[in-house]
Amino acid sequence: MANPARYWREIPQRYRMEAGKCTKCGRVFFPPRLVCPGCGSRTFEGVRLQDEGSLLTYTVIRVGPSQFADQTPFAVGIVELDGGVRITCQVVDCEIDKLAIGQRVRLEFRRIQKQGDAGILCYGHKCVPC
Amino acid sequence: MAGIIGYGAYIPRNRIKVEEIAKIWGADAPSYKRGLGLEEKAVPGPDQDTITLSVEAARKAIARAGINPKEIGAVYVGSESHPYAVKPSGTILAEAIGATPEVHSASFEFACKAGTEAMFVCLCQVESGRIKYGLAVGADTSQGAPGDALEYSAAAGAAAFIFGRENVIAEVDETYAFMTDTPDFWRREHQHYPRHAGRFTGEPAYFKHVLGAAQGIMDKVRMTPKDFTYVVFHQPNGKFPLNAGKRLGFAKDQIETGRLVPKLGNTYSGSSPMGLTAVLDISKPGDKILMVSYGSGAGSDAFIFTVTGRIREVQDKATRTRDMLDNRKVYLDYGTYAKYRGKILKAE
Amino acid sequence: MRDVAILGVGLNKKWGELWSMSLRDIYVEAALDALDDAGVDHIDSMYVGCMTGGMFVDQEHLGCLMADYLGTNPVPATRVESACSSGGAALRQGFIEVASGISDLVLVGGVEKMTDVSGDEATHALSAASDMEYEAYQGITFPGLYALMARAHMHRYGTTRAQLAHVAVKNHRHGAMNPVAQYPFAVTLEEVLESVLVADPLRILDCSPITDGAAAVILCPLEAARKFAKKPLVKILASAQASSTIALHSRDDMTWLESTAKAAAIAYRMAGKGPGDLQVAEVHDCFTIAEIMVLEALGIVERGRGGEAAASGMTALGGKIPVNTSGGLKSKGHPVGATGVAQAVEIATQLRGLAGPRQVPGARIGLTQNMGGTGGSSVVHIFEAV
Numbered sequence: 001m002a003n004p005a006r007y008w009r010e011i012p013q014r015y016r017m018e019a020g021k022c023t024k025c026g027r028v029f030f031p032p033r034l035v036c037p038g039c040g041s042r043t044f045e046g047v048r049l050q051d052e053g054s055l056l057t058y059t060v061i062r063v064g065p066s067q068f069a070d071q072t073p074f075a076v077g078i079v080e081l082d083g084g085v086r087i088t089c090q091v092v093d094c095e096i097d098k099l100a101i102g103q104r105v106r107l108e109f110r111r112i113q114k115q116g117d118a119g120i121l122c123y124g125h126k127c128v129p130c
Numbered sequence: 131m132a133g134i135i136g137y138g139a140y141i142p143r144n145r146i147k148v149e150e151i152a153k154i155w156g157a158d159a160p161s162y163k164r165g166l167g168l169e170e171k172a173v174p175g176p177d178q179d180t181i182t183l184s185v186e187a188a189r190k191a192i193a194r195a196g197i198n199p200k201e202i203g204a205v206y207v208g209s210e211s212h213p214y215a216v217k218p219s220g221t222i223l224a225e226a227i228g229a230t231p232e233v234h235s236a237s238f239e240f241a242c243k244a245g246t247e248a249m250f251v252c253l254c255q256v257e258s259g260r261i262k263y264g265l266a267v268g269a270d271t272s273q274g275a276p277g278d279a280l281e282y283s284a285a286a287g288a289a290a291f292i293f294g295r296e297n298v299i300a301e302v303d304e305t306y307a308f309m310t311d312t313p314d315f316w317r318r319e320h321q322h323y324p325r326h327a328g329r330f331t332g333e334p335a336y337f338k339h340v341l342g343a344a345q346g347i348m349d350k351v352r353m354t355p356k357d358f359t360y361v362v363f364h365q366p367n368g369k370f371p372l373n374a375g376k377r378l379g380f381a382k383d384q385i386e387t388g389r390l391v392p393k394l395g396n397t398y399s400g401s402s403p404m405g406l407t408a409v410l411d412i413s414k415p416g417d418k419i420l421m422v423s424y425g426s427g428a429g430s431d432a433f434i435f436t437v438t439g440r441i442r443e444v445q446d447k448a449t450r451t452r453d454m455l456d457n458r459k460v461y462l463d464y465g466t467y468a469k470y471r472g473k474i475l476k477a478e
Numbered sequence: 479m480r481d482v483a484i485l486g487v488g489l490n491k492k493w494g495e496l497w498s499m500s501l502r503d504i505y506v507e508a509a510l511d512a513l514d515d516a517g518v519d520h521i522d523s524m525y526v527g528c529m530t531g532g533m534f535v536d537q538e539h540l541g542c543l544m545a546d547y548l549g550t551n552p553v554p555a556t557r558v559e560s561a562c563s564s565g566g567a568a569l570r571q572g573f574i575e576v577a578s579g580i581s582d583l584v585l586v587g588g589v590e591k592m593t594d595v596s597g598d599e600a601t602h603a604l605s606a607a608s609d610m611e612y613e614a615y616q617g618i619t620f621p622g623l624y625a626l627m628a629r630a631h632m633h634r635y636g637t638t639r640a641q642l643a644h645v646a647v648k649n650h651r652h653g654a655m656n657p658v659a660q661y662p663f664a665v666t667l668e669e670v671l672e673s674v675l676v677a678d679p680l681r682i683l684d685c686s687p688i689t690d691g692a693a694a695v696i697l698c699p700l701e702a703a704r705k706f707a708k709k710p711l712v713k714i715l716a717s718a719q720a721s722s723t724i725a726l727h728s729r730d731d732m733t734w735l736e737s738t739a740k741a742a743a744i745a746y747r748m749a750g751k752g753p754g755d756l757q758v759a760e761v762h763d764c765f766t767i768a769e770i771m772v773l774e775a776l777g778i779v780e781r782g783r784g785g786e787a788a789a790s791g792m793t794a795l796g797g798k799i800p801v802n803t804s805g806g807l808k809s810k811g812h813p814v815g816a817t818g819v820a821q822a823v824e825i826a827t828q829l830r831g832l833a834g835p836r837q838v839p840g841a842r843i844g845l846t847q848n849m850g851g852t853g854g855s856s857v858v859h860i861f862e863a864v
Contacts, residue, residue: 010611015226031612057633057732059625060678061617065605066598068617070469070476071176076618078626078727086727088613092175093143093460101633109185109226110177111213112615121213123222124615126177128143 007122014124017051017107019085020044030085051107052130053081060096067113079105079127090126104130132256133301133435135263136197136292136444138190139407140183141394141454144173146467148282154464155277162282167368171285171395173462174271176470180209181219183288183400184267185226190448191265191290192227195297199227202292203261204234204252208244208399210317210324211271212237223267234261241315242364243425244268245289245399250431252293253302264293270398275323276473283367285395289403299444300410300419300435306347308339309429316427326426332370335428340364340374343430344422351434355379359417362388362405364424366396374422387412388421393455399425406435408451415439481700482576483864484712485583486516487823493691493811494660501528501535501591502547508692508816509548509587516696517708521550522581526557527568527588528815533603535594544587561607562764564588565693565818566719566848566857573717573859576697587694588820590813600688604814607851609725621685621765623726623852625677628767631733632679637770637785639679643670644789645766646683646808652795653805655835660689660811684766689811693820700864710830715843716748716860724854733782737856738775738847745845746777749860753777756799756860757841758828760821762849763806769793772847773801776858795836803828803836818848818857829863 012018013031020032024041030049035042058077061068068074075091077099091099092110105127113122147170152159163169174183184207192199205227207219220235238244238251245268252264269288274280293302314335317324327335340363348354355361361380363371368391375385388405397404402423409419417437424430468474488511490496490504499507505526513519526544531537541555558568565588572586592600605614608623618626631637647667653659665683673683703711720740723729729736746752753776761776763769770784778799779787787793793801804810804824807817825844827833842863849856 006611011225013612015222016228057626057630059622059629059680060675061619061622062674062678063597063601063619063621063676064617065601065614065619066596069598071617074617076616076622076626078732088616088618088725088727090177090617092177101629109182109189110175111179111182112177112617121179121181122615123181123226126616 004120007120017049017125019047019049021047028083028085030087049085050082053079053105055091055099055101055103055105056080056086057101058091058099075099092126093128106130131298131301132253132293132295133298134291135294135297135299136191136195137290137407137410138187138194138448139287139289139404139451139454140186140190141172141287141451142174142178142183143458143460144175144462144470145170145459146173146462146464150464151282166282168283168392168395170393171283172287172397173467173470174286178286179213179271180207180211180269181213181222183271183286184219184223184269184290187269187288187290188223188227188265188267191292194444194447195292195294197263197292199229202229202233202263202265204255204264205229206236206238206248206251206265207267207269208238208240208246208248209270210239210241210244210398240429241425241427242398242401243423243429243431245403246423246431249291249403249433250305253305256293256295262294266291266293268399268403270400272398273323273471280326283396285397287394287397287400287404289400289407291403297440298438299441300437303434303436304347304351306343306350306432307429308343308346312428314426314428331426335426336366336370336424337374339428339430340422340424341377343432344378344420347420347432347434357418358384358420360384360387360409360413360419362402362409362419362421364402364422365389365391365405368392390451390455404451410441411445411450411452413437413441415441479577480579482573482697482714483700483703484695484714484822484826485518485698485703485707486512486696487826488512488515488694489658489820489823490692491658493658493689493813495593496690499690501531501537501589502543504591504690504692505544505587505589506547508589508694509585512585512694512696515709518583518696521553521583521585521696523553523575524550524555524585525568525572525587526555527565527586527819528557528590529559529561529564530603530606533606535591560855561850562762562814563818563848563850563855563857564815565820566846566859567818567855569695569818569822569859570717570719570857572697573714576699582698582702584697585694586697586819587692588816588818589692590815591690592688592813593690597688613725619677621677621680624765624767625680626726627732627771627852628679631767631771634733635782635785639671640667641785641789642684642766642770643667645763645769646670648794649763649802649806649808652803652836653809656805656810659805659809660687661809662805680765680767686764686807686812689813691811691813691816693816693823695819695822695826711864712826712829713862713864714859715751715862716745716858718744718748719855719857720744721855722853724851726852733771735771735775735849735853735856737853738772738849738858741856741858742776742847745858745860751843751860755843756845758803758825758838758844759799759801759847760804760824761801761847762817763802763808764812768849769801769806776845776847795838800838803833803838818846821846821848822859825861829861
């Protein structure tokens with residue numbers, strides 16, 4: 001999962017939430033794309049996503065994939081950031097039994113994965129209740 | 131004159147109380163609380179490390195400095211819990227804040243004074259004119275061995291400072307270093323937990339260097355304790371900074387604002403730097419601040435700051451340190467704490 | 479375009495944890511069963527629907543492998559992959575090859591061998607159906623993604639936890655009558671509601687299992703088949719496929735399966751039928767919430783009413799439109815690449831009148847709906863008894 005080149009390539013998105021805005025129709029894509037699925041245009045300008053939003057839906061993962069096996073139980077949700085872009089991310093520093101749809105959350109920089117004891121560390125953003 | 135143009139701190143939301151740790155090991159909680167002068171400490175989440183704490187603290191510092199991160203010429207993280215032994219924490223920090231690619235970086239280590247080393251080097255680079263802005267972070271997520279005295283105090287936190295020459299909020303009037311080879315506390319390569327020399331960590335170590343640096347810098351600028359509004363000492367426990375301050379001739383109320391340890395724990399490389407951020411949060415123009423760090427091995431860095439008129443504009447541009455310390459805390463039981471800190475692990 | 483018929487159907491003997499059978503063994507057993515059922519001894523082309531031989535058993539080049547072990551060289555053999563709709567997509571490719579006139583006898587088989595890896599590794603392999611860099615990277619699992627959809631559906635439409643459980647109860651009741659099923663036994667509503675949580679609100683009994691298994695069908699032109707078929711023929715009235723966003727967070731409406739709705743619309747038009755004409759259906763109940771959302775997307779019930787429908791008995795044997803008489807993915811099992819083909823096997827069996835205790839009396843029109851990921855791809859087929 002955490003192959004160095006594959007991880008490194010996505011750093012502008014994972015660390016700085018860099019997205020692409022279609023210059024023709026204005027839709028914003030995260031991660032950025034080469035062609036706009038809305039209008040077919042191929043020119044985009046770089047934009048940054050907002051760092052606050054609302055929780056659209058969430059769950060608590062109790063049986064996790066191998067890299068996350070020691071973090072269960074943890075909450076994951078889909079957040080609609082201010083500005084309209086939606087992302088999937090963990091919800092942390094919260095009571096996992098007390099999350100609510102519509103709750104305001106804010107992005108924080110966290111470590112997402114570790115590749116075992118000797119592999120690279122993978123960072124990104126999770127969200128915390130505002 | 132060069133100085134701090136932006137500052138920020140980050141404290142994880144989790145806490146564990148002395149009582150909870152004492153219960154597991156059969157220790158007498160009240161006597162630990164009295165002896166250490168500490169009630170609870172901050173615990174990093176399982177997804178937090180020195181790098182993540184540094185990023186959050188640095189983002190606050192940038193918000194207060196109001197600068198374009200691309201103009202930062204050096205990013206240094208001082209810690210004794212760098213996530214990588216080889217690969218500077220600053221590379222990830224610099225990338226996350228958007229300072230790359232024209233930027234220097236290296237990881238600093240000098241036990242608990244790695245953060246102030248980073249501050250010293252950034253200051254010098256700015257003063258020399260080589261760089262426009264320098265970011266120095268002191269951050270740690272250090273561990274104490276289970277059942278050891280250090281387990282009660284080893285905590286997590288970060289403080290970040292941006293140094294520059296324009297729009298300074300705290301001018302650096304003087305710096306001083308006092309360092310000897312004193313093996314009071316150390317960690318050998320490949321060891322998971324540090325070791326310490328018990329009571330030897332007191333007089334010949336902490337007190338000799340902290341008092342040496344404090345007196346040394348005051349002599350250098352011909353100042354006395356009453357000339358300062360605030361003094362911030364390295365805080366391995368609640369008592370040492372009070373003791374040091376008293377012996378030097380400082381009053382308790384000069385020390386209290388920057389003394390976070392009773393509720394925070396010892397954040398190692400973040401310790402005196404975070405105390406400094408708490409002071410800056412409420413300081414007024416003209417205030418004089420003395421900060422003295424301590425790193426085992428051993429040495430102390432001293433700084434004298436004068437707060438400028440610009441301080442008021444920036445204090446509320448990011449969350450204040452005491453706000454993070456006092457609010458929205460989550461208390462952990464020992465099992466959760468041990469799981470978060472990797473003291474208990476699932477089998478491969 | 480020629481009319482296409484299903485000439486023969488086959489399954490390997492039993493679905494479940496098949497310790498002594500390899501990926502190739504399972505596929506070949508199902509393929510031979512279908513060839514025997516069709517009464518043919520040669521084929522012109524074959525398809526292998528399989529999500530990931532690579533991640534489960536490090537094996538790719540599956541068309542080649544299966545053709546070799548089935549003894550059909552040198553006919554063309556092609557692996558089709560569309561995550562959990564690999565089987566359905568393979569069926570569509572086989573249909574196109576016969577309908578177009580390119581081939582006369584086409585074997586379409588689907589297979590998955592999932593139990594040679596640990597549970598964690600299987601979870602990881604399945605997560606490859608999602609956006610690896612922007613969904614799976616964050617720690618979400620497949621049950622987690624469907625749990626996100628379930629919670630959104632419950633919030634928006636008032637679908638209840640009990641309604642989800644009814645899907646599992648019904649499918650197990652059906653599966654108990656299916657000797658091939660992995661879990662051929664009934665479960666009660668209480669057992670479902672008290673089973674261990676996997677990703678809130680979904681519990682282990684809301685989730686389809688990890689299964690080894692294969693299914694196969696033999697396709698041929700309908701007109702030619704009439705001359706030599708030994709068993710009742712089933713005509714493929716429609717074969718349709720549609721795509722949607724890979725990531726759940728990119729959907730306009732997380733509570734609606736757009737790709738299923740689009741594929742169904744094309745299929746209904748192609749078949750000249752509507753949801754009201756369906757008498758039996760096999761749908762993709764990878765999780766209980768999925769069946770509920772599929773009923774809505776197929777137009778069998780109104781948007782938002784899938785939960786009520788699931789609890790009403792409408793989709794049980796004996797009800798208005800029995801759904802998942804095979805036991806569905808939940809009770810029969812979900813060897814990922816096999817599912818889409820196995821759905822066709824069940825509907826063909828129903829339309830031939832050979833479903834025994836699971837038979838829907840007089841069923842003449844049936845539908846299969848197979849879906850990949852969280853609905854990023856959907857394949858819908860409509861069948862008619864000849």
